[in-house]
Amino acid sequence: xxxxxxxxxxxxxxxxxxxxxxxxxxxxxxxxxxxxxxxxxxxxxxxxxxxxxxxxxxxxxxxxxxxxxxxxxxxxxxxxxxxxxxxxxxxxxxxxxxxxxxxxxxxxxxxxxxxxxxxxxxxxxxxxxxxxxxxxxxxxxxxxxxxxxxxxxxxxxxxxxxxxxxxxxxxxxxxxxxxxxxxxxxxxxxxxxxxxxxxxxxxxxxxxxxxxxxxxxxxxxxxxxxxxxxxxxxxxxxxxxxxxxxxxxxxxxxxxxxxxxxxxxxxxxxxxxxxxxxxxxxxxxxxxxxxxxxxxxxxxxxxxxxxxxxxxxxxxxxxxxxxxxxxxxxxxxxxxxxxxxxxxxxxxxxxxxxxxxxxxxxxxxxxxxxxxxxxxxxxxxxxxxxxxxxxxxxxxxxxxxxxxxxxxxxxxxxxxxxxxxxxxxxxxxxxxxxxxxxxxxxxxxxxxxxxxxxxxxxxxxxxxxxxxxxxxxxxxxxxxxxxxxxxxxxxxxxxxx
Numbered sequence: 001x002x003x004x005x006x007x008x009x010x011x012x013x014x015x016x017x018x019x020x021x022x023x024x025x026x027x028x029x030x031x032x033x034x035x036x037x038x039x040x041x042x043x044x045x046x047x048x049x050x051x052x053x054x055x056x057x058x059x060x061x062x063x064x065x066x067x068x069x070x071x072x073x074x075x076x077x078x079x080x081x082x083x084x085x086x087x088x089x090x091x092x093x094x095x096x097x098x099x100x101x102x103x104x105x106x107x108x109x110x111x112x113x114x115x116x117x118x119x120x121x122x123x124x125x126x127x128x129x130x131x132x133x134x135x136x137x138x139x140x141x142x143x144x145x146x147x148x149x150x151x152x153x154x155x156x157x158x159x160x161x162x163x164x165x166x167x168x169x170x171x172x173x174x175x176x177x178x179x180x181x182x183x184x185x186x187x188x189x190x191x192x193x194x195x196x197x198x199x200x201x202x203x204x205x206x207x208x209x210x211x212x213x214x215x216x217x218x219x220x221x222x223x224x225x226x227x228x229x230x231x232x233x234x235x236x237x238x239x240x241x242x243x244x245x246x247x248x249x250x251x252x253x254x255x256x257x258x259x260x261x262x263x264x265x266x267x268x269x270x271x272x273x274x275x276x277x278x279x280x281x282x283x284x285x286x287x288x289x290x291x292x293x294x295x296x297x298x299x300x301x302x303x304x305x306x307x308x309x310x311x312x313x314x315x316x317x318x319x320x321x322x323x324x325x326x327x328x329x330x331x332x333x334x335x336x337x338x339x340x341x342x343x344x345x346x347x348x349x350x351x352x353x354x355x356x357x358x359x360x361x362x363x364x365x366x367x368x369x370x371x372x373x374x375x376x377x378x379x380x381x382x383x384x385x386x387x388x389x390x391x392x393x394x395x396x397x398x399x400x401x402x403x404x405x406x407x408x409x410x411x412x413x414x415x416x417x418x419x420x421x422x423x424x425x426x427x428x429x430x431x432x433x434x435x436x437x438x439x440x441x442x443x444x445x446x447x448x449x450x451x452x453x454x455x456x457x458x459x460x461x462x463x464x465x466x467x468x469x470x471x472x473x474x475x476x477x478x479x480x481x482x483x484x485x486x487x488x489x490x491x492x493x494x495x496x497x
Contacts, residue, residue, distance in 0.1 A: 024048040024137070025333050027158060027172035029144050030179030033065075033120065034301030034318035036127035038176060040079070041326035043134035045439055047333055050137040050170055052160055054179070057140035064204060064282075065120035066230060066238045067312030070105070071403025073112040074424065074477065075323045078436040081126045082112065089118025090233035092216050103398050110404060111424055111433075115217075117230050117238075120315060139163075147175065147188040149295055156296050174329055176298045178318070181285070183303035189294050195287030198308050198363065201248045203241045203259045205279035206232075210272025220266050227266035236277065239263065240309065254281045284308040286359050292321075292348035300325060305355035310365035311401055313358050320403060321351050327439065327475035336456035338496065350408045361400055408478055415469075415482035422473045428462040435459055436477055443495075444471040445486050452491040470494075 026042050028035045031053035039049045068076075068085065076082040091114040095103040106113045132138060141163025148157040156175045160168050177185025186193065209229075218229040224244035231237050241262030248254075256276045264270040288305040292298060301318030325347045332340035399405020410419035425432040427444060435442050440457035446468055451460040472481040472494055481494040 021157075021169040021171055022050065023155075023171045024050045025173050026050075026329060027052070027156070027170050027175045029175065029177050029185050030183075030301070030303065031124075031128070031138060031140065032178060032180065032301065032318070033123050033127055033315050034322045035176070035178035036124060036131050037075075037079075037319050038178065038300065038322035038326050039136045039138075040127060040131040040134050041322070041439070042330055043131065043136045045330040045334065047330060048137075049131075049135075050139065050172070051131070052139045052142040052144060052170075054143040054184075055140065056163065057138075064309065065123075065312070065315035066117055066232070067316070068116040068118060068123065069313070069316045069402045070108050070110045070112045070114070071406065071421070072316045072319050073116060074110060074433060075319060076126075077111065077424075078433045078477065079130065080437060081130065085118065085122060085126055086112075086116055088122040089116050090216065090231050091116055095217055103394065103401070105398060105402065107395070108398065108402055108404055109423055110402075115312070115402075117217075117232060119232060123315070144179075144184045144188065147185065147297070149297065154296075172296075173333060174296050174298065176300060176325070176329075177303045178299075178301045178322070180302045181287075181306045183299065185297065186289060186299055186303050189297060191289050191291065191294065191299075193287045193289055195285055195306075198284050198286050199242060200283040201242065201246060201250075201252075201281055202284060202309075203243075203254055203262065203279070203281055205239050205256065205259055205276045206236050207239055207256070207259075207273050207277075207279075208235060208275045209237050210274065211269070213267075213271060218267065222266050225262050225265035227263045229263070229267075229271070239273070241266070248281060250281050250283055252281060254279055286363055288352075288355050288359060292352055293344060298325060298344075298347065300351075304351075305359065307359045307362040308365070310362045311358075313362060313401070313403075316403060317355065317358050320354070320406075323476045324351055330439070331456060338455075354406055357400065357406075415484075417469075417471065417479050417482040420479050422471065422477050422479050426464060428464050429459075430461075432461075432473065433477065435461060436473065436475060439475050441475060441480070441495075442471075442473040443491070444473065445491075446470075449486045449491075450488060452488060452495055454495050456495075458495070 025047040026049050028039045028049060028051045031051050035051055039051045043049045073082045076085060093106040093114045105115060142160050144158055145161050146159040151157055155171050155173055157169060157171045160170055162168060177183050179185055213229055216231060220227060226242045228240040229237055239259060241259045243262050256279060260270045260273045263273060286307050289299055292304050300321035328343050328347055331337040332344055337343045396405065404421060408419040422432060432442060438459060440459050442459045442461055444461050444463060447462045468484060470483050470486045471479055474480045483490060
């Protein structure tokens with residue numbers, strides 16, 4: 001394996017541009033999974049990164065997300081975290097919805113042909129450890145108070161209120177808002193967040209059950225009640241319930257008895273539900289910001305898009321946003337891109353359509369779950385039966401849900417593989433997803449092909465067999481270029497593009 005260019009190994013360091021002002025390459029607002037993965041990626045490339053998070057740092061933070069899909073596990077695998085995370089939860093190789101629709105995840109062509117059920121705080125724990133090890137400046141209990149994009153053409157100045165009440169300023173070459181549905185970054189930009197509330201008064205809790213459900217993932221809707229149960233694997237279960245006849249405000253009190261009754265109506269039993277370690281009431285919106293980029297400021301995760309919890313795609317979509325954006329910011333900041341503005345614009349061009357698809361997919365699931373009346377229930381029966389019986393339709397559904405089937409638009413005339421996710425190929429130098437952990441492009445060619453020069457970090461690897469196709473794989477695991485010619489001029493042209 002030949003490395004024609006390597007990321008700088010210079011240490012992260014913040015430089016003070018004025019008393020009370022910190023200057024960094026990137027300021028990330030929000031220390032959820034999206035922000036932590038992004039910050040860790042950038043710091044691993046030798047860039048200075050500060051993360052501010054309004055909540056105080058607490059071990060075992062209780063959060064709503066619980067599902068990690070296959071594509072997200074692949075991204076965590078390139079960062080050396082997937083195998084450790086899998087040990088924290090329970091894996092499901094099949095999903096059954098509404099008693100009829102069966103989705104066989106074991107058909108996925110990946111190291112992770114399953115859905116991992118594990119609390120979001122386990123994902124955050126691993127990503128935070130990686131971020132700290134890489135040198136990220138993490139500031140909990142600190143929040144963004146203002147954002148000034150007018151004073152400079154090449155930096156953004158922000159006001160930060162620290163945990164002790166003192167106010168400081170951070171000047172960054174780029175700012176990324178990963179601060180959730182109530183994003184202060186999005187509000188500071190004055191961007192709209194169009195959409196609507198889809199479902200109100202969802203009751204969510206982590207509980208213990210005396211009787212174990214027959215299905216690992218249990219979902220059903222009967223009459224006016226809908227419920228969902230998933231195991232964490234340690235004796236606790238995540239339970240969600242919705243009652244059409246009780247549309248309470250988020251602030252209204254909620255007790256375990258209310259959730260127990262919803263579950264009993266949906267499944268015919270409450271499985272001996274008891275001992276809630278936490279319980280809350282919330283509503284679910286479908287919203288998406290029209291622009292993921294405004295100059296030197298970006299939005300990712302729930303700050304850019306929010307949807308129902310159906311399908312468990314929220315955290316996963318945010319992590320995939322971060323993986324798409326991080327290498328592009330690093331390339332722009334380190335001068336590895338001949339057209340940095342176009343490269344940064346491609347973040348919105350690629351991820352906004354994905355966000356739209358996820359909104360539609362999760363919205364379809366929740367509307368099927370809320371089906372009310374004979375006609376709507378008949379439609380649900382026919383739709384779920386079709387997905388169960390028609391293999392191509394089922395495969396598309398599994399690909400979208402898991403993220404494995406997501407692809408990006410390719411230029412006209414490109415090879416059919418361009419824009420597709422690269423599977424974890426077994427190469428002469430090792431697994432592709434492990435090689436991508438170095439944060440560089442990976443060029444795969446037949447043996448004997450000379451290594452081309454590249455201004456960007458590049459690893460040149462080789463097929464183990466007699467394949468003749470060449471692949472150029474981006475740091476986020478998508479194929480940037482593919483071709484059947486491997487002469488020096490063709491490879492140079494591909495690397496330049």
